[in-house]
Amino acid sequence: MMQSILLPNRYKVIGWILLIPSFLLGLYLLLFGFEPNWAKAKVLSIFPNNLMGEKGFFKMQEINITQTLIGVLFIIGGLLIMFSKEKIEDEYITKIRLTSLLWAVLINYSLLIVAFVFVYNLAFISVMIFNMFTILIIFIIRFHFLLYKNSKNLVSEK
Amino acid sequence: MKNRIKIERAILNITQDELAKRISVSRQTINAMELNKYVPSTLLALKIAKIFNTTVEAIFLLEEND
Numbered sequence: 001m002m003q004s005i006l007l008p009n010r011y012k013v014i015g016w017i018l019l020i021p022s023f024l025l026g027l028y029l030l031l032f033g034f035e036p037n038w039a040k041a042k043v044l045s046i047f048p049n050n051l052m053g054e055k056g057f058f059k060m061q062e063i064n065i066t067q068t069l070i071g072v073l074f075i076i077g078g079l080l081i082m083f084s085k086e087k088i089e090d091e092y093i094t095k096i097r098l099t100s101l102l103w104a105v106l107i108n109y110s111l112l113i114v115a116f117v118f119v120y121n122l123a124f125i126s127v128m129i130f131n132m133f134t135i136l137i138i139f140i141i142r143f144h145f146l147l148y149k150n151s152k153n154l155v156s157e158k
Numbered sequence: 159m160k161n162r163i164k165i166e167r168a169i170l171n172i173t174q175d176e177l178a179k180r181i182s183v184s185r186q187t188i189n190a191m192e193l194n195k196y197v198p199s200t201l202l203a204l205k206i207a208k209i210f211n212t213t214v215e216a217i218f219l220l221e222e223n224d
Contacts, residue, residue: 090182091198092196092198
């Protein structure tokens with residue numbers, strides 16, 4: 001079935017190792033706006049459009065890549081967690097996985113509708129930043145909550 | 159849908175864990191099926207019937223509202 005696109009279980013650990021620090025750093029970045037000077041790098045920008053006037057396509061730009069790094073690491077970590085097999089991956093776990101994904105997409109877009117209606121102007125940028133990560137976050141929470149609920153049932157049953 | 163997995167398991171005198179290992183699924187799956195929370199695939203149903211040495215129909219039964 002969908003086993004073909006899932007990674008072995010050990011990648012899940014790598015996912016958590018990437019996700020947790022980048023989540024904390026990302027939170028810190030959002031709250032206090034920390035962008036260390038050493039994190040500057042020349043990058044290839046497909047569509048540069050800064051206020052200084054430089055426009056065009058495929059230009060090299062010097063930019064602080066703190067956000068880039070944190071964002072990329074967070075998404076890779078989240079994807080590794082999402083797409084790694086459980087220790088015993090069977091059809092029931094697959095079902096939990098798929099229902100969690102449905103949940104995540106539904107809640108994500110419900111929240112986005114609320115944000116569209118009630119958040120305006122510059123504040124909406126924060127909504128968009130959060131929205132880049134909410135599907136991953138909601139999926140991971142829902143999936144592990146269901147697994148936890150099931151394993152709790154096991155203890156009471158014999 | 160109802161099933162007789164728990165009863166058949168008691169007759170064979172094996173735990174959820176042992177049954178899970180024999181058909182290579184997690185114990186959670188056996189538990190969910192016994193609690194009627196999960197309807198297994200045809201493949202898994204056939205495997206279960208094989209372990210209990212009977213037919214699928216003898217273990218899985220339709221209910222009125224199915």
